[in-house]
Amino acid sequence: xxxxxxxxxxxxxxxxxxxxxxxxxxxxxxxxxxxxxxxxxxxxxxxxxxxxxxxxxxxxxxxxxxxxxxxxxxxxxxxxxxxxxxxxxxxxxxxxxxxxxxxxxxxxxxxxxxxxxxxxxxxxxxxxxxxxxxxxxxxxxxxxxxxxxxxxxxxxxxxxxxxxxxxxxxxxxxxxxxxxxxxxxxxxxxxxxxxxxxxxxxxxxxxxxxxxxxxxxxxxxxxxxxxxxxxxxxxxxxxxxxxxxxxxxxxxxxxxxxxx
Amino acid sequence: xxxxxxxxxxxxxxxxxxxxxxxxxxxxxxxxxxxxxxxxxxxxxxxxxxxxxxxxxxxxxxxxxxxxxxxxxxxxxxxxxxxxxxxxxxxxxxxxxxxxxxxxxxxxxxxxxxxxxxxxxxxxxxxxxxxxxxxxxxxxxxxxxxxxxxxxxxxxxxxxxxxxxxxxxxxxxxxxxxxxxxxxxxxxxxxxxxxxxxxxxxxxxxxxxxxxxxxxxxxxxxxxxxxxxxxxxxxxxxxxxxxxxxxxxxxxxxxxxxxxxxxxxxxxxxxxxxxxxxxxxxxxxxxxxxxxxxxxxxxxxxxxxxxxxxxxxxxxxxxxxxxxxxxxxxxxxxxxxxxxxxxxxxxxxxxxxxxxxxxxxxxxxxxxxxxxxxxxxxxxxxxxxxxxxxxxxxxxxxxxxxxxxxxxxxxxxxxxxxxxxxxxxxxxxxxxxxxxxxxxxxxxxxxxxxx
Numbered sequence: 068x069x070x071x072x073x074x075x076x077x078x079x080x081x082x083x084x085x086x087x088x089x090x091x092x093x094x095x096x097x098x099x100x101x102x103x104x105x106x107x108x109x110x111x112x113x114x115x116x117x118x119x120x121x122x123x124x125x126x127x128x129x130x131x132x133x134x135x136x137x138x139x140x141x142x143x144x145x146x147x148x149x150x151x152x153x154x155x156x157x158x159x160x161x162x163x164x165x166x167x168x169x170x171x172x173x174x175x176x177x178x179x180x181x182x183x184x185x186x187x188x189x190x191x192x193x194x195x196x197x198x199x200x201x202x203x204x205x206x207x208x209x210x211x212x213x214x215x216x217x218x219x220x221x222x223x224x225x226x227x228x229x230x231x232x233x234x235x236x237x238x239x240x241x242x243x244x245x246x247x248x249x250x251x252x253x254x255x256x257x258x259x260x261x262x263x264x265x266x267x268x269x270x271x272x273x274x275x276x277x278x279x280x281x282x283x284x285x286x287x288x289x290x291x292x293x294x295x296x297x298x299x300x301x302x303x304x305x306x307x308x309x310x311x312x313x314x315x316x317x318x319x320x321x322x323x324x325x326x327x
Numbered sequence: 328x329x330x331x332x333x334x335x336x337x338x339x340x341x342x343x344x345x346x347x348x349x350x351x352x353x354x355x356x357x358x359x360x361x362x363x364x365x366x367x368x369x370x371x372x373x374x375x376x377x378x379x380x381x382x383x384x385x386x387x388x389x390x391x392x393x394x395x396x397x398x399x400x401x402x403x404x405x406x407x408x409x410x411x412x413x414x415x416x417x418x419x420x421x422x423x424x425x426x427x428x429x430x431x432x433x434x435x436x437x438x439x440x441x442x443x444x445x446x447x448x449x450x451x452x453x454x455x456x457x458x459x460x461x462x463x464x465x466x467x468x469x470x471x472x473x474x475x476x477x478x479x480x481x482x483x484x485x486x487x488x489x490x491x492x493x494x495x496x497x498x499x500x501x502x503x504x505x506x507x508x509x510x511x512x513x514x515x516x517x518x519x520x521x522x523x524x525x526x527x528x529x530x531x532x533x534x535x536x537x538x539x540x541x542x543x544x545x546x547x548x549x550x551x552x553x554x555x556x557x558x559x560x561x562x563x564x565x566x567x568x569x570x571x572x573x574x575x576x577x578x579x580x581x582x583x584x585x586x587x588x589x590x591x592x593x594x595x596x597x598x599x600x601x602x603x604x605x606x607x608x609x610x611x612x613x614x615x616x617x618x619x620x621x622x623x624x625x626x627x628x629x630x631x632x633x634x635x636x637x638x639x640x641x642x643x644x645x646x647x648x649x650x651x652x653x654x655x656x657x658x659x660x661x662x663x664x665x666x667x668x669x670x671x672x673x674x675x676x677x678x679x680x681x682x683x684x685x686x687x688x689x690x691x692x693x694x695x696x697x698x699x700x701x702x703x704x705x706x707x708x709x710x711x712x713x714x715x716x717x718x719x720x721x722x723x724x725x726x727x728x729x730x731x732x733x734x735x736x737x738x739x740x741x742x743x744x745x746x747x748x749x750x751x752x753x754x755x756x757x758x759x760x761x762x763x764x765x766x767x768x769x770x771x772x773x774x775x776x777x778x
Contacts, residue, residue: 178731181731182731184733185731185732185733185734186733188733190736191670191671192668192669192670192736192738247757248738248757248758248759249668249738249740249757250757284702288666288668288702288740289668289740293774294740294741294756294757296774297741297754297756297757297771297774298756298757300771300774301755301756301757301771304769304771305768305769
């Protein structure tokens, strides 16, 4: 109440000064509203508030003009709100500050939660339980190693030479399927079980394990011969012939079929 | 004294003869003043043949024998221009006749009705189209009397000119060989009954191109075949705002001529895919050309006559194709099939980049977010600005346009690109496309497969 009274007097003096050049109530009314509009909400200056009060003290002719701009009731309502906004809640924090802070806080919470969501987002496709993968799916096939120097010993699987070669190839196959995003999780093992004829054909077997649920879909699409074959073929097309040296596998020679 | 006079007369006669022989007729050049005052219709027919490619002769309705190069056994093509609000000659007119003559030994007649078309009052120009058509009809009738066959008459009309061609065709009971309408005018013609606009009954074969259906062009189909370039609305490379001046108004409209000239050039072809809407076309739902047999879907432009018989059987066909910003306008189309194994449905845009022989071409499929569903083939339609004969590498990018959502991954089982012309395809299996990250790899020949 104390504040309100003070501002009233302030306004009155201010207005009386302004009234002199204007000469009539009409002009004063305009000026009053101008003052009101220029007054920012945040400027903490409350003189504009008195427009309404002063105007209501004025002659009736002024009233007509004023009605076009602000009715006294409206102005006084605005005034009251301004007054309330400027009330100090605690320390130096005024109500309008508190409202703005509250808005910022809500906004920040929204942003934070969105960011948090995206950070802790769990990719459904990366969650799987390998222990449920029990249904086997096997593929047999062969490929040719054209760059390899042929020796008689390779024909006997028990020989050291063929064992090392088989080991290397097994590793290569296992790496290739384990690193596959779509097939990696189902891959179980790769075997090289024979080397044949002068052209050096290697026979291999691939074993995949899949879950019992959705097994039909998996069997027909993800773990179909087409997919398993093409992942291998793609890997062979990607290899540089000179880099892989002796271990170079001819992509065209790759054959694969589903083992029933 | 007598000798002198005699010699002078002779000299004068010779010069007159030389001047007469060398005089080339030019397209009427008017200016804005004429357009402001308004002009009365005057039709001039400028004849170009292979004998006089650059130098036109004026042909009159009466005297055919004075033009020995006007051989009526050849095809006669009439180029009919449209509304000229400024009165200037169309910039493309000389090129048009040059290119037609380069393609075929024919008579090219440029129908110069600039007096009549140059008028700020568009309605007046529209009125003049009927009169110009009557004039042209009379001329063709005389040609017919002199031994020309109506089958060999070919009218090419641009904008208002397309409707003039239609009226001429109607006057001659639709027996002329062909009418090509290049973005036939829409204002004052939209909603007209067939007799008051270009329609399929106006000639034995009517092919129409639409490039500005939301502006100066005509929205509905008008011919046996209607090509809608880029949906017929906004042409790539044309200004999108009014700040670019007059080209904002005419660029889309004028593009129709540029596209037709490109087809005469034969640098590359644009196939029009029959479709009910542009949206369906962009979604890749209209890539089937089996109805047209071995020839495939009709190619836009001068050579569309190859499909004439099948198109006449179909009645009316609406087709779509996309173009580049500049000439060569034709694009290279690929069908892209994507199958994913994500458990949840993913929505997004795919950008495909092809590299080969030091060249690169990009297609962004972003007219709408595509839906990708587990183990279901998503069909996309990618159009590249140029054709790479051998693709060495390709890059893929997946984007969703989401800012605050987590970065999704598109787990692709197989992506397959099929060249729609050459039918060859290449594949890539088992790729993970992380949002907004470009992945580059070597495509491999597809093992012909369907899961």
